[in-house]
Amino acid sequence: MEIDQFWTRGNLKERINNALNKSGLNKTNLKIEDLHPIDQYHARGIAATKELAEKIDVKENDTIIDIGCGLAGPARYFANKFKCNVFGVDITQAFIEVGIDFNKRTNMGDRVHLQVSDGNTLPFDNGKFDGAISQHVTMNIENRERFFTEIFRVLKKDTFFAFSEHGLGPNGNPIFPLPWADNEDMSFLISPDLTIKLLTKIGFKNISFLETGKKYMEGYEKSLKSKTTSDIPTLGMHVIGGPTMFERQKNSMLSIKEERTLPFEIICYKN
Numbered sequence: 001m002e003i004d005q006f007w008t009r010g011n012l013k014e015r016i017n018n019a020l021n022k023s024g025l026n027k028t029n030l031k032i033e034d035l036h037p038i039d040q041y042h043a044r045g046i047a048a049t050k051e052l053a054e055k056i057d058v059k060e061n062d063t064i065i066d067i068g069c070g071l072a073g074p075a076r077y078f079a080n081k082f083k084c085n086v087f088g089v090d091i092t093q094a095f096i097e098v099g100i101d102f103n104k105r106t107n108m109g110d111r112v113h114l115q116v117s118d119g120n121t122l123p124f125d126n127g128k129f130d131g132a133i134s135q136h137v138t139m140n141i142e143n144r145e146r147f148f149t150e151i152f153r154v155l156k157k158d159t160f161f162a163f164s165e166h167g168l169g170p171n172g173n174p175i176f177p178l179p180w181a182d183n184e185d186m187s188f189l190i191s192p193d194l195t196i197k198l199l200t201k202i203g204f205k206n207i208s209f210l211e212t213g214k215k216y217m218e219g220y221e222k223s224l225k226s227k228t229t230s231d232i233p234t235l236g237m238h239v240i241g242g243p244t245m246f247e248r249q250k251n252s253m254l255s256i257k258e259e260r261t262l263p264f265e266i267i268c269y270k271n
Helices: 003-008 012-023 032-039 045-054 073-082 093-105 144-154 192-202 213-227 237-241 245-257
Strands: 063-067 085-090 112-116 129-135 155-168 204-211 261-270
Touching (some): 012 093, 012 237, 032 045, 045 129, 063 073, 073 085, 129 144, 144 155, 144 192, 155 245, 213 245, 213 261, 237 245
Antiparallel strands (some): 204 261
């Protein structure tokens, strides 16, 4: 399966449009909160985004980058919370197109700027950004050192890089298919120790590490519980991920439980 097909799972825009219609949100004037159930396309959704935002220092009118921004829900949240500017990049054309539409609906187009780009070759000058975020993207990055080096390059001095990912656990490999990969050819997990070594080698300092496996298991359990009832939410990750998302979430939960994967969050700095 091609990478674009993996993320769109057919007619993504049609599924989103139908879900918005059913939820009464197919409008031109929305609050960013209206879209949180669908535009936070990563494990634990808006809760994870809010927790990450509480741990970093973003000043008004700062300019930060979100690598692998998806539908740009986190970018809009950060821009709204901090009154900052966010550049979001993602390799999936449909995600960017939907994100731009959502920016218009929430009146966030002046603060959130989106474009298609590979995180390994960011189309920005050295030292452009006051910070960088990335949520559950690195599992698909084969050359992790190059990815981290590009982020380091586009950051100003004394700025942060905050990200979350599923790392390789002591009992890996994971159970496929997963939310980020249908098979091992798409998944490039590395251990937390190796992640920290790479960040250190590149030049990041003051690296803080937080294991988040328990929280993610709880998040998956909540999502999977909704599937067993007759009240599956109209908006949710399943709209983006298609009909196999619940199976993939279950496998991700089991992979964490069996210590095949180890979710974590890192905040580090370019000094």
